Amino acid sequence: MRKNLYSLFVLCSILSYSQSLRDIYQEGMNAYEEKNYELFKQKMFTIDTMRPNYPAVVYNLAGGYALTGNKVKSIETLNKYILMDATQDFSKDNDFAAIIESPDFEQIVEKQKLLTSIIEPTDLTKIPILSSHPESITYSQKQKAFFIGGVRDGNIWKVEQDADPIIWAESPKNSWSVMGLDISPDNKHLWVGTSSMSNYASYIQNEEGFASVLKYDLKSGELLETFVLPGGHNFGDLIADTKGNIFISDGTANKLYWIENTENQLKEFADLSNQVFNLQGLTLNENETALFLSDYIDGIYKLDLASKALAKLDIVGEGILIKGIDGLYFKDNSLLCLHNGTTPNRVVKYLLSEDGNSILSKETLAQSGSLGEPTQGIWIGDRFYFIMNSPWAAYSQDGIFSTEGDSLFIGIIE
Structure with a gap:
């Protein structure tokens, strides 16, 4: 052996x-x-x-x-x-x-x-910001621009079509590696989840395990609010619902936090630590009665938002193992999942049962080839855009960060 x-x-x-x-x-x-x-x-x-x-x-x-x-x-x-x-x-x-x-x-x-066969995405585009270590991405329909968050520098980049990328917001106080981004349904605010990690260039050891949520004015770029949790946290992703509530996954405490639209404070929504190992991505079902959450080690869970009951999805289809999922995204009663904990990494669509409690089948949409480490993405109409090569492997054992080339690949799947 x-x-x-x-x-x-x-x-x-x-x-x-x-x-x-x-x-x-x-x-x-x-x-x-x-x-x-x-x-x-x-x-x-x-x-x-x-x-x-x-x-x-x-x-x-x-x-x-x-x-x-x-x-x-x-x-x-x-x-x-x-x-x-x-x-x-x-x-x-x-x-x-x-x-x-x-x-x-x-x-x-x-x-x-x-x-291990090569399955390329429909298309891809290149953006010269790889040294920022991009991890998260969202899109403003009003501004027709992507916003991309950096792990290494903590900056937020704005990328408009046919324009050079610009730093939209530099990492402020009580902000660290950008791990999650989403835009409010009224298109007025950009929400940002950050975590203090050794990959962050300005990392301070006594801030290890700190995490924060930032609220920006999307039009002016002004930082409006900062919500901080000290020690023992890692905000991996966040999502805004149509009511303006913000849900945040914590992969260290394995709790779900939220900022309710009627209150201006970060609070615990559900403690899931007795059931999951490592929370990562999260996505809402169509009528926003439930959240799907990826446990990087053990699969996908469904959380009923009214009762806060959590259940792991059953696997009915053949040849399916739900492991190593970072970002996940609901559309048309399917979950599109970005696997970066498998070899090779892949992007897979899983068809759900009508009640959303079981996985019936899978379709691999991208694998090997130009696909590096996929992390997060965003649906824009019927096209899915996702980060293809987040450079987590670019860190040496001594923490030195060195990428091959400077191009972030944004994959497109139709």
Whole structure:
């Protein structure tokens, strides 16, 4: 098994908040070295139950099943794994020797080819602002302009058609990496979610975990309000409803916050920390009775806004694993999802059941090729515009930021 690929160091960096999980993983690796494959399998199964969908663990679990003679479960787990990472050559791993000659294994190889094939977006445009580390995007119908937020500099860029991009707003006090943008339904205000992260060029360690929401006058560019939460927060996305309420996802506290249209304060709307692992994108259903939220680790959830009841979407269709979703967007009873936690990254449309509680099928709209790391997007009529190559991989282990080229790619899907 390719333990050099999924080392204990890498896994522990992901699971640093949980000593017990690291201990279990180490116990499993010790068992593997001692050729106690039954115990190795049990330890990987335990972790996958506690914290699902870590590729390292799922890969090891598939190998553990093969090593202990459970060929059916090994194939089943490999089928799950390739939806996370379709690039591995299992035929070179001796741990899968028991299943390599089976027809089911050949089917996995064929599925890998489909999952790594190139699917380009309908079109793309280039904007020379990659050094800002763009992450978020929205669009003003009135001004006919995109607004794009930077992680590295905390600036907000304005991009009009056939014009050079300009810095519309520089990062003010109590503002950090721009993680989410949306425009109010009356087109009067730009709402901005920011988080203090080490990727921010002006990062100060004692501000780690701070987050804020900014309210700008869209016409004048004046900063009208700043709402700040200190310590233990990461605002990943925000959205305005047609009533003027603002909802904000917090991927560290795993809470949903809001700024109600009748009140001028940031408040907790729902504490979801007992049910989700890492909140990211959010989108409203058509009649705005529910929010869909992406949990980067475990899938998509639906929150009833009246009762605040939260439920994970059921998966009915075949070959679907909802993992690694950043931005997600509702349209025509489907969710368009930007996966940047899979290999390769992809843009996928998931058809929902009529009640919006289940996923029935999927259609991959972009994959590999010019697609880098997709993060967030915006529907403009029947066209979807999205950030294709947010440069999260441009940071070295020492925190040095260096991009290849200066062009942000905006993908277009029709």
